[in-house]
Amino acid sequence: METIRDISHFKDNAFQTAITIGTFDGVHLGHRKILERLINNAKISGLKSTVLTFFPHPRMVLQKDTDIKLLNTLEEKTQILDSLGLDYLIIHPFTKEFSRLSATEFVRDILVNGLKTKKVIIGYDHRFGRNRNANIQDLITFGNTLDFEVEEIPAQEIDDVSVSSTKIRNALLEGDVVTANSYLNYPYMLTGTISKGKGLGKKFGFPTANLHIEEEYKLIPKNGVYVVKSLLEGNEFHGMMNIGYNPTVSGTKKTIEINFFDFEGDLYDQKVQIGILHRIRDEHKFDSVEELQEQLKKDKHHSLELISK
Known part of the structure; x- marks a missing residue:
């Protein structure tokens, strides 16, 4: 797995990517359902499996939530993701400026032009863009226009695992x-x-x-x-x-x-x-x-x- 610290440093124009997006704190069983599907889909489609994650955690930046406690340090999360067989991990700095990107700018400039995305595999409840005002239906619409496929992981499949980072944090506390x-x-x-x-x-x-x-x-x-x-x-x-x-x-x-x-x-x-x-x-x-x-x-x-x- 190649780890890239900033989307702008992604230079692999020879390949297109299958991508998923999230903080993936803990890289728990629920996350692994998404990641396993991503890796398998990428292999079948001849794409590079890619995780786009952010640091600091968005809540630390947008809500000044300095008390937030995470299950993984960045080093630990990288170590776990590396063990799963991904091609790329992209850790993009999360800033207030980045958070102000519109849904259109995020999809067009980051996913399509920046990361050469041909497939997005994402949970049913994913939201993105300024104020998180776009949802998976918007992403599907973007895909139809900008020529990439969106695969939704439905609620039932993720909820069957009945896992969340919050549940794990509470158990440890x-x-x-x-x-x-x-x-x-x-x-x-x-x-x-x-x-x-x-x-x-x-x-x-x-x-x-x-x-x-x-x-x-x-x-x-x-x-x-x-x-x-x-x-x-x-x-x-x-x-x-x-x-x-x-x-x-x-x-x-x-x-x-x-x-x-x-x-x-x-x-x-x-x-x-x-x-x-x-x-x-x-x-x-x-x-x-x-x-x-x-x-x-x-x-x-x-x-x-x-x-x-």
């Missing part, structure tokens, strides 16, 4: 990782850099790696203890992760700390991606460090049981 992962079809991921902490975990016999996530818009699941896995130095390791404030040792700052089982390497300053598998419990304030240590032993035992299953 409630700590329901199993439901979120079933909708995503992959373990919810956190990607960041390992930074030095206070070293308290090591004193307790549970050395931890502190995960720093740069993207403030990334959704962090509910505070608590989780079972996780990660690829470290080419091998898969499991562990347990705490999201929270470490109240037993008077923590004041929210942290994400992972204790990897059977890993002894140095991860400081390395980028690491964590897959979250299960949630074990809430974060608690224990009466003593000794009580916390005993609980951590139980957490590890519980984690290993879940991993073995």
